[in-house]
Amino acid sequence: DGYNCRFKMPDQPIPKDAAYQIINDELMLDGNPRLNLASFVTTWMEPECDKLIMSSLNKNYVDMDEYPVTTELQNRCVNMIARLFHAPIGEDDTAVGVGTVGSSEAIMLAGLAFKRKWQEKRKSHGKSYNNPNIVTGSNVQVCWEKFARYFEVDLKMVNLTEDCYVMDPVKAVDMVDENTICVAAILGSTMTGEFEDVKLLNELLMEKNKETGWNTPIHVDAASGGFVAPFLYPDIEWDFRLPLVKSINVSGHKYGLVYAGVGWVVWRTKEDLPDDLVFHINYLGSDQPTFTLNFSKGSSQIIAQYYQFIRLGFEGYKDVMKNCYGNVMVLKEGLEKTGWFNIISKDIGVPLLAFSLKDSSRYTVFHISESLRRFGWVIPAYTMPPNVQHISVLRVVIREDFSHSLADRLIADIVRVVNEMEAAHSTDNTRNPNSSIDKTRHTHDGEASEHSKREMQLGISKYWRRFVHGKKTNSVC
Amino acid sequence: MVLSRTVHSESDESLHSTFASRYVRTSLPRYGARSARSNEAAYQIINDELMLDGNPRLNLASFVTTWMEPECDKLMMASINKNYVDMDEYPVTTELQNRCVNMIANLFNAPLGDDETAVGVGTVGSSEAIMLAGLAFKRKWQNKMKALGKPYDKPNIVTGANVQVCWEKFARYFEVELKEVKLSEGYYVMDPDKAVEMVDENTICVAAILGSTLNGEFEDVKKLNDLLVEKNAQTGWDTPIHVDAASGGFIAPFIYPELEWDFRLPLVKSINVSGHKYGLVYAGVGWVIWRNKEDLPEELIFHINYLGADQPTFTLNFSKGSSQIIAQYYQLIRLGFEGYKNIMDNCQENAMVLKEGLEKTGRFNIVSKDNGVPLVAFSLKDHSEHNEFEISDMLRRFGWIVPAYTMPPDAQHITVLRVVIREDFSRTLAERLVTDIVKVLHELDTLPAKVNAKIEVREEKGLEVTKTEINKQRKFTDAWKKFVADKKKTNGVC
Numbered sequence: 001d002g003y004n005c006r007f008k009m010p011d012q013p014i015p016k017d018a019a020y021q022i023i024n025d026e027l028m029l030d031g032n033p034r035l036n037l038a039s040f041v042t043t044w045m046e047p048e049c050d051k052l053i054m055s056s057l058n059k060n061y062v063d064m065d066e067y068p069v070t071t072e073l074q075n076r077c078v079n080m081i082a083r084l085f086h087a088p089i090g091e092d093d094t095a096v097g098v099g100t101v102g103s104s105e106a107i108m109l110a111g112l113a114f115k116r117k118w119q120e121k122r123k124s125h126g127k128s129y130n131n132p133n134i135v136t137g138s139n140v141q142v143c144w145e146k147f148a149r150y151f152e153v154d155l156k157m158v159n160l161t162e163d164c165y166v167m168d169p170v171k172a173v174d175m176v177d178e179n180t181i182c183v184a185a186i187l188g189s190t191m192t193g194e195f196e197d198v199k200l201l202n203e204l205l206m207e208k209n210k211e212t213g214w215n216t217p218i219h220v221d222a223a224s225g226g227f228v229a230p231f232l233y234p235d236i237e238w239d240f241r242l243p244l245v246k247s248i249n250v251s252g253h254k255y256g257l258v259y260a261g262v263g264w265v266v267w268r269t270k271e272d273l274p275d276d277l278v279f280h281i282n283y284l285g286s287d288q289p290t291f292t293l294n295f296s297k298g299s300s301q302i303i304a305q306y307y308q309f310i311r312l313g314f315e316g317y318k319d320v321m322k323n324c325y326g327n328v329m330v331l332k333e334g335l336e337k338t339g340w341f342n343i344i345s346k347d348i349g350v351p352l353l354a355f356s357l358k359d360s361s362r363y364t365v366f367h368i369s370e371s372l373r374r375f376g377w378v379i380p381a382y383t384m385p386p387n388v389q390h391i392s393v394l395r396v397v398i399r400e401d402f403s404h405s406l407a408d409r410l411i412a413d414i415v416r417v418v419n420e421m422e423a424a425h426s427t428d429n430t431r432n433p434n435s436s437i438d439k440t441r442h443t444h445d446g447e448a449s450e451h452s453k454r455e456m457q458l459g460i461s462k463y464w465r466r467f468v469h470g471k472k473t474n475s476v477c
Numbered sequence: 478m479v480l481s482r483t484v485h486s487e488s489d490e491s492l493h494s495t496f497a498s499r500y501v502r503t504s505l506p507r508y509g510a511r512s513a514r515s516n517e518a519a520y521q522i523i524n525d526e527l528m529l530d531g532n533p534r535l536n537l538a539s540f541v542t543t544w545m546e547p548e549c550d551k552l553m554m555a556s557i558n559k560n561y562v563d564m565d566e567y568p569v570t571t572e573l574q575n576r577c578v579n580m581i582a583n584l585f586n587a588p589l590g591d592d593e594t595a596v597g598v599g600t601v602g603s604s605e606a607i608m609l610a611g612l613a614f615k616r617k618w619q620n621k622m623k624a625l626g627k628p629y630d631k632p633n634i635v636t637g638a639n640v641q642v643c644w645e646k647f648a649r650y651f652e653v654e655l656k657e658v659k660l661s662e663g664y665y666v667m668d669p670d671k672a673v674e675m676v677d678e679n680t681i682c683v684a685a686i687l688g689s690t691l692n693g694e695f696e697d698v699k700k701l702n703d704l705l706v707e708k709n710a711q712t713g714w715d716t717p718i719h720v721d722a723a724s725g726g727f728i729a730p731f732i733y734p735e736l737e738w739d740f741r742l743p744l745v746k747s748i749n750v751s752g753h754k755y756g757l758v759y760a761g762v763g764w765v766i767w768r769n770k771e772d773l774p775e776e777l778i779f780h781i782n783y784l785g786a787d788q789p790t791f792t793l794n795f796s797k798g799s800s801q802i803i804a805q806y807y808q809l810i811r812l813g814f815e816g817y818k819n820i821m822d823n824c825q826e827n828a829m830v831l832k833e834g835l836e837k838t839g840r841f842n843i844v845s846k847d848n849g850v851p852l853v854a855f856s857l858k859d860h861s862e863h864n865e866f867e868i869s870d871m872l873r874r875f876g877w878i879v880p881a882y883t884m885p886p887d888a889q890h891i892t893v894l895r896v897v898i899r900e901d902f903s904r905t906l907a908e909r910l911v912t913d914i915v916k917v918l919h920e921l922d923t924l925p926a927k928v929n930a931k932i933e934v935r936e937e938k939g940l941e942v943t944k945t946e947i948n949k950q951r952k953f954t955d956a957w958k959k960f961v962a963d964k965k966k967t968n969g970v971c
Contacts, residue, residue: 007583011814024552044558052524055524058533058534058544063539073523142779151650279646294793297761303527307519310522311519315511
């Protein structure tokens, strides 16, 4: 049939029910979003919100003139978030900020503002302005590297160490020079969920600024932490309460509890957003200011964010975050009890659990991750960034829709998987205590027979894996 | 910030109908909400406020799709919780994107073998697509200049002054100079001769538009290609072309297949198109296609592993919804080539109906061409009494949103009204619009002209204008304006 070609458009149309069914059936093979424990991004919203999203699918957000209420809702969200972050604005002032498609766009806009401000400053001092750089930790999310590469800014990274999986403020401030457009701190490191010590960074940077007069500002990448810290840890000072923090980004689609597709960036004051970055157009009918990378986009996620704000309110968000935290503790205790794992993530941070194997000589976290897929769980394993690449972790992100019973179930499955691996390797060990998985270590004749035994075992497990994958249905566990 | 107050009644709150609940009695917090509300109340409050937004389908200002079939709506809702960037977790969704890229590349005659994968990516819109394409050109040009030992700090792009704002954004954000070919009266797109003249060794590319935002016209990409090939042969600069086919990319292949504007022309290295314009998908999807792998520098592509497996990523946005990509695939297989052709033919016919209706009034000049994006751009023949902005304002009373705007330099004295014909704009609606425009014209005729215009005319004639006369006219127009504004329609369905 015509649609079978994957490379060319079919020539003839097909009935809409057929088109729907074909696509729906193929998509059954996608993973189940709710079992995807790799992602921070929201995978469930209330049906009332789904209704609002559906009815606004056909509204192009950028038509501010045509959809003034939608625009107004965005402005209210910006104001609410700015106040949540203690922006220094009066009760009736409008905050400076914008909704974006995600934290990537938000970070690029914030970075652009810093770059432009720094260039203006250098030009007015008659100094060179073609070698800007940003100081961050090597634990940054990829969008900072993208920003650096696409917008031609140098990325000066503070490397991690075994005692410190986030950016060390002392080393960061050390790296700051006159070409530094800003220092970027992360609230909620992607790898371990940890909050960086923005307060300490602010203090050290203030001292350095006093000596040098460079006035280097701070940006806080609060993509995941921005909707956690204000509710669970209101006493941690990380936001506009610190004078050097000039802009903050947060993902609405992580702990903002909205589906993928919305982020926010807020600036401290008008002065922190250079005017020449804002464009004014008129061809949709009336003057519209625009400062985003994207132009046309859907309105649904912005409306959904507003829904969540008024539906949950401060108390509601707090309750959700407390639940997430409670479930993290359940998972953590269950895993600690097994005695097989080191817990890498801290208690204070984004609700996630990152853990590594105490003993990785016979099997690794990558094996565990792969085996867990049999049960439907998607749990990623990955290596830490420089200079701790020798450490590999598994990471489970606890979202709003991950209940206590799911946590118990996950623990049981992890235990089962590790037991299997232990059993597989102990039979191996009783015959050959020194054998390893690596075939290339066999060097003399005495081990030739072990070689074929190893091959047989590998052959069996390969067969088993294929059998299991064939049975995979990806339905809810 | 208003804290809600409890109701004194003893009855269970969940029994109250939404509008009886306490939630709709207090004013909505604008800047912070302390306590939670029920989901029905939250839904109702927002839904009711949104009633005051314009009706998307009567918005004739926008190219962006405002209607899709219910089956597609179902697919979109089912995938709303899928984060597109999780390629490992949602391999089928990723596969659908790749198929779309292949289909679109083939539609644009990319020089690919039968089973070869095209080079391209889905984006959130043409803005992102253009920025990615521009980045690729900039990087390639920089590498070339570095290899030749020449300076590479002053890149520029040559385009027409009629470009959409995202080119200006690209230029300003990525520090590339924008060299614009000015328009002139009667010639509202980029002139290929002038464009090629402007090309110098720092030009990273020439950007042509297929479907100018302002009047829907297709630029002559073939002529541009021929002239640029000649110049390249003389200079050896190898300047490439990018075609911004945001609106035209899903029209030209169906209605004007012999028009050569795509990869059939050797200098065209990348093309962007908006899936959410004539790709017939809701706002939120665009596509950029490169001619082949060499046109997309490898160093712009990132590889990450913390979602679990190696993933290449070259987009400005990272996390985003999957719904629009799936909807695009739905449209491509649901309609097929014939389906798209039929829809575009219909749009074209309705544009003709509108155009003829307007010409018959004898009051308008048609600024848009017949061959182009299905839209009608028109201006008043006689500007002495009223202008296009007034017509646009008055049409809102009937529920129509028809924008009026000035042309870019050097044709700023020309103002046009523009009606975009989308898939869901039927012939009956077209005829209705003509009727309403005629009504508006009649009303305007009875209205006194704007005071300034009248004074200008009379001063030219050497007549003196007394102060009391001006005041009288002002009072009269103010009263009329108020009368009209009070009767202004609430933006419900017409």
